[in-house]
Amino acid sequence: MGQQEQVATSLAGAVSEGISASLAPVDADLERRYPGDPGTRQPVHTVYVPGEVFQADTIRSWGDKALAALDEHAPDATSFAKAVGLSDELAEPVYARVRAKLEREPIEDLRVDFEDGYKGKDEDQDAARAARLIVEAYDNGTAAPYMGIRMKCMESPVRDRGIRTLDVFLSGLMEAGGLPEGMVLTLPKVTYTEQVTAMVRLVEEFEKARGLEAGRIGFEIQIETSQSILAADGTATVARMIEAAEGRATGLHYGTFDYSACLGVSAAYQASDHPAADHAKAIMQVAAAGTGVRVSDGSTNVLPVGSTAHVHEAWKLHYGLTRRALARAYYQGWDMHPAHIPTRYAAVFAFYREGFEAAGKRLAAYANQVDGDVMDEPATAKALSGYLLRGLDCGALDIAEVARLTGLTRADLEGFSSPRRAALTASTQ
Known part of the structure; x- marks a missing residue:
């Protein structure tokens, strides 16, 4: 050992203590506003089914219809890969996994719709039936990981109806055994932060009425109007909405067609890759970053139906938009x-x-402190592990192949990805 270096300082300890004291409110605010990823699985999609159409077999029916579409229009990996533009290398493994997913878990997140898509005659009965069927699905193992409803918005013409439908649905869940862990609520067409505040008050009152833990009920906010992105005073409304949700907001969902129409985009050009859509989602993304609120893209209204040629054209469009x-x-x-x-x-x-291979090798090198041609930092390790975890959650990857490549367990990945995710896993073991 060489001679120990003499270290000189000039500041009294009180300086550091004073600075820490002055920044304590900032520290607390950062922790409250930006807690990071919630550590739970995020579904890759949300499927909307009108309330009057939803049945006990809806999820299985969608899976069977999806498989039938493959059987008719792309009965093998080669034809499917050609239709959407998959590489030869990925054709077989992706096609096999798609078919297995459609058999095992065709829908990851289902929303019974009582807003734009609803055409029923008795909303009370349809909402009560949806609650009963959802509880039964969770009880018998046929549920999607996440299920819930989209109510009507907080605007005056439909406000009372939306509140009643939410009450009927949540009360039905409670009467049938309680709120499922995967329950999700969606509040559409939010234009003012006060509407988010109203939703918070509404679910607070339900929690009190039913003796639930405070904060048990969260909800998604749908971004479908220009006012939800930019307020009259020039501020980013969506950031204020997250704050107004008081920790209950779980997601921001972009509404492709309502938002496009609000901006005057012609029907032929209303799409999730329109510049107006990109702008809105970029604002949503920045506003939500670090808050634990997740951002969802919208949809395409080009349906894969009809001739094989048209189905392939629609598939290629949808595949490309999803990859984008x-x-x-x-x-x-x-x-x-x-x-x-x-x-x-x-x-x-x-x-x-x-x-997968590149991400796995980079993370393994980082974990083992192996020098390479890329100098990764903790933030990159977080992104790499998050990427692998998302792949595992949806079924794109298997934990065995991830472990073989990286030498890491799922717990290791969660440790790199999010302290909250790691703690959540540990608490369930």
Whole structure:
């Protein structure tokens, strides 16, 4: 050992203590506003089903219809890969995984719709039936990981109806055994932060009425109007909405067609890759970063139906839009038709499988402190592990192949990705 270096300082300890004391409110505010990722699984999509149409077999029916679309229009990996533009290397593994996913878990997140898509005659009965069927699905193991409803918005013409439907639905869940862990509520067409505050008050009152833990009920906010992005005073409304939700906001969902129409975009050009859509989602993404609120892309209204040529054209469009969204870190989107599901999963699986080896090797090198041609930092390790975890959650990757490549367990990945995720896993073991 060489001679120990003499270290000189000039500041009294009281200086550091004073600075820490002055920044204590900032520290607390940072922790409150930006807690980081919630550490739970994020579904790759949300499927909307009208309230009057939703049945006990809806999820299985969508899976069967998606498989039938493959059987009719792409009965093998080669034809499917050609239709959407998959590489030869990925064709077989992706196609096999898509079919397995459609058999095992065709829908990851289902929303029974009582807003734009609802055409029923008795909303009370449909909401009560939805609650009963959802509880039964969780009880018998046929539920999607996440299920819930989209109520009507807080605007005056439909406000009372929306509040009543929410009450009927939540009360039905409680009467049937309680709120499922995967329950999700969606508040559409939010224009003012006061509407978010009203939703908070509403679910608070329900929690009190039913003796639930405070904060048990969260909700998604749908971004479908220009006012939800930019307020009259020039501020980013969506950031204020997250704050107004008082920790209950779980997601921001972009509404492709309502938002486009609000800005005057012609119907032929209303799409999730329109510049207006990119601008809105970029604002949403920055506003939500670090808050634990997740951002979801919207949908396409081009349906894969009719001739094989048209189905392939629609599949290629949907596949491309999904891949585009994933590259921009929008890991969730809406699917409007059973035949959209094969290309949703194909795009998601290809995204994770084609980058799996590079991401795994980089993370393994970081974990083992091995020098290479890329100097990664903790933030990159967080991104790499998050990428692998998302791939595992949706079924694109298997934990065995991840472990073989990286030498890391799922717990290791969660440790790199998010302290909250690691703590959540540890608490359930």
